[in-house]
Amino acid sequence: MPPRIYADNAATTRLSEKALEAMLPYFREEFGNPSAIHSYGVEAKKALEDARRRTAKVLGALSTEIFFTSGGTESDNWAIRGVAEQKGGKGGHIVSSRAEHNAVLKTLEKLEGEGFETTYLEPDRLGRISPEDLERSIRPDTILISLMTANNVTGTIQNVKELARVASLRRVAFHTDAVQAAGHVPVNCRDLGVDLLSVSAHKFHGPKGVGVLYAKIPRLPPPLLTGGGQERGGRSGTENVPGAVGLATALEEAAERTREAPGALEALRDRLISGILEIEGAALTGDPVNRLPGHASFVFEGIGHSARLVNSLNEAGICASSGSACSASSQEASHVLLSMGYSPREALGSLRLTLSHENTMEEAEFIIEKVRESALRHRTRPAT
Ligand SMILES: Cc1ncc(COP(=O)(O)O)c(C=O)c1O
The missing domain is CATH 3.90.1150.10 (Aspartate Aminotransferase, domain 1)
Known part of the structure; x- marks a missing residue:
């Protein structure tokens, strides 16, 4: 070829060499289930919690606000469906934009079929959402605003901090899909002032099939996946330990790269x-x-x-x-x-x-x- x-x-x-090297021991020697109480389980749990701590540090969050998922799509689904369920599951108003990824748009489409109402803000010619338009769209029954940090088609970066401020002043939960932004531009959850934020490892030289939902305390939405109660009850399913280790390593590496060059x-x-x-x-x-x-x-x-x-x-x-x-x-x-x-x-x-x-x-x-x-x-x- x-x-x-x-x-x-x-x-x-491409998966970074450093992330791959960091992941390999958790496929080979330390393959334990983090829920097990024997030494294999303890080692796996240690690696998972270390990955959570390192991820939280780069994203400007607390470890207890970081939940590992299967990727950006699941994080977006969890944030949006979770808030909808939290608010009674029977209706309410959600604000988003026509420029969002389908992981958000298709989820909202389903919720519309379940009785929720939506307002889609129109971006301008450069792909920017106006905070004034957002302000005008909020109603007394608005339960959630979901607007992405950076767009996958055009690369436009939103002023999420300003948009989240509008949401916060009106006491509406704010979710941002930061899948294209994390690892490429500084993403600090605390500084942005968002309640929920989605990340996906394979967009910044981490492995496929692993992501993060940041949920500001006490904003954790009810679980999408139920079962064994992993991720402190937030997301059931045996944790993807090598994936979490790879995500944390690639995220740190990406942050270092932007600092150094x-x-x-x-x-x-x-x-x-x-x-x-x-x-x-x-x-x-x-x-x-x-x-x-x-x-x-x-x-x-x-x-x-x-x-x-x-x-x-x-x-x-x-x-x-x-x-x-x-x-x-x-x-x-x-x-x-x-x-x-x-x-x-x-x-x-x-x-x-x-x-x-x-x-x-x-x-x-x-x-x-x-x-x-x-x-x-x-x-x-x-x-x-
Ligand atoms: C903005 C955005 N959100 C969500 C996703 C979905 O992420 P994942 O592939 O990890 O499910 C993508 C992937 O293309 C994306 O670009």
Whole structure:
């Protein structure tokens, strides 16, 4: 196979060597069940609690506010369904936005069928939610606000601190999906002032199938999964000890990387953006300033469906995405771009290139060259 350049880090990332090494003993020698009282159980429990403490430290939380889950989807489901159940389970009003991930939107859709009412805020052209709009949307029966920290399609970072402040002043629980943000920009739960926050390890070079729900005391929602009462009764199921160890290690490593080489990834991203914007018909999507450090996303005028562009790039050895990973194989325009005011035709021409610290400037230059070639090849009509 020819050399490949991986530029789809918003979909998932390579597991870090350090995280893998840290996990291996808990598959091999120390494979115990943390609930067991013998020495294998004790060692596993120690590792789990150590991982919880380290995770809490990076996320600006208490250990008792960190609950390990199977990933971002479960954390989002637990936060939203949990609050709905906590508030009686029979109705109430929830505020969110049209630009959220489907883990939030589909959960809300189900709750609508169960008698809950929802208001979806419209982001602006850059993907930002206005605190004033949020303020206006809150009703006496509003039980929850769920707004993401950073968007998976455009990389736009919200002013979550301000949005959470609005919620707090109106005494409404605030959940944020920080799956794309954690490990990429500082995420400090206490400082953000949120009640509930979702994290997923595979987005920051941790393993797949493990995540976190941060729940500020005493905001822990009732469990989604019932059974043996693990995670202090919050989430039943034998704990994924290697996963938790891998998550904590990768999260610490990511925080260290940003401390030690601030701006390194942004420099790669900015070169990619400036190079691609020189291509006729290309436009940046999302906030040009407040965006994830490795996230470059575009729409291309006049190329039709960007899957053709992604396929050509793949043939050149570049792994990119036409939008979000979950909708990459569908022919539908991204609901995120539509919510930001793009027409279906514009949104179909979207390309997402998401870099990590493993990418190089040479790769960025190569990507620019290949995107230019592919865009020219697929242009069906002149850009206007
Ligand atoms: C913003 C956002 N939320 C939630 C998820 C789901 O996370 P997981 O894959 O860990 O279930 C993703 C994954 O693409 C995401 O980007």
